[in-house]
Amino acid sequence: xxxxxxxxxxxxxxxxxxxxxxxxxxxxxxxxxxxxxxxxxxxxxxxxxxxxxxxxxxxxxxxxxxxxxxxxxxxxxxxxxxxxxxxxxxxxxxxxxxxxxxxxxxxxx
Amino acid sequence: xxxxxxxxxxxxxxxxxxxxxxxxxxxxxxxxxxxxxxxxxxxxxxxxxxxxxxxxxxxxxxxxxxxxxxxxxxxxxxxxxxxxxxxxxxxxxxxxxxxxxxxxxxxxxxxxxxxxxxxxxxxxxxxxxxxxxxxxxxxxxxxxxxxxxxxx
Numbered sequence: 095x096x097x098x099x100x101x102x103x104x105x106x107x108x109x110x111x112x113x114x115x116x117x118x119x120x121x122x123x124x125x126x127x128x129x130x131x132x133x134x135x136x137x138x139x140x141x142x143x144x145x146x147x148x149x150x151x152x153x154x155x156x157x158x159x160x161x162x163x164x165x166x167x168x169x170x171x172x173x174x175x176x177x178x179x180x181x182x183x184x185x186x187x188x189x190x191x192x193x194x195x196x197x198x199x200x201x202x203x
Numbered sequence: 204x205x206x207x208x209x210x211x212x213x214x215x216x217x218x219x220x221x222x223x224x225x226x227x228x229x230x231x232x233x234x235x236x237x238x239x240x241x242x243x244x245x246x247x248x249x250x251x252x253x254x255x256x257x258x259x260x261x262x263x264x265x266x267x268x269x270x271x272x273x274x275x276x277x278x279x280x281x282x283x284x285x286x287x288x289x290x291x292x293x294x295x296x297x298x299x300x301x302x303x304x305x306x307x308x309x310x311x312x313x314x315x316x317x318x319x320x321x322x323x324x325x326x327x328x329x330x331x332x333x334x335x336x337x338x339x340x341x342x343x344x345x346x347x348x349x350x351x352x353x354x355x
């Protein structure tokens with residue numbers, strides 16, 4: 095893709111209330127056996143994080159990255175993140191509601 | 204944000220106008236990369252251990268690739284010619300792989316981003332357990348009170 099000369103614009107987030115934050119961290123494990131076939135060691139690899147958020151107001155993409163301090167998806171700054179579900183509902187008499195979920199592989203590129 | 208979308212996050216604790224992430228994002232946009240959505244910047248201010256902590260998170264579409272084609276010839280030019288090309292959007296559009304076109308695009312993107320960032324204020328981040336709210340600083344007292352009460 096050659097140079098992009100198009101004008102850009104970004105919108106401000108107006109208000110977000112994240113009411114539900116679920117995070118599951120997973121690693122694959124591989125037990126290692128010694129020469130006698132006994133358990134000797136284990137290695138963890140391919141860590142990943144699954145997340146699911148539900149809230150009201152705006153759904154900025156950065157919410158999926160969460161915020162520092164152990165809340166939400168702390169630590170997602172790199173790797174690969176795939177958004178697996180997005181649902182946004184508009185309401186006339188209240189803030190819009192939204193749900194999103196995804197998975198992050200911090201060691202992927 | 205869309206289902207199946209690959210998102211790349213760029214996050215640091217600097218104000219976006221001062222952060223080196225902003226020129227990097229502008230360079231990416233000039234190269235053909237794109238934001239992950241219409242609201243790609245989450246700029247928050249939170250009180251952590253009694254001190255304000257700024258966090259800026261840019262969300263880029265990680266599924267887009269950029270191709271850099273060395274289709275331009277080696278040449279030596281004077282500043283007057285560099286300026287003529289740089290100031291001509293038509294020349295840049297006609298020479299989309301030339302470094303001068305990239306420099307122009309980068310300059311325009313960075314200026315646009317900075318202009319928009321100057322008009323934006325960080326959101327106040329308030330946590331209650333695993334719930335959190337992002338509140339605009341200029342929200343009315345009634346709106347702030349409502350969201351804080353809903354946060355619990």
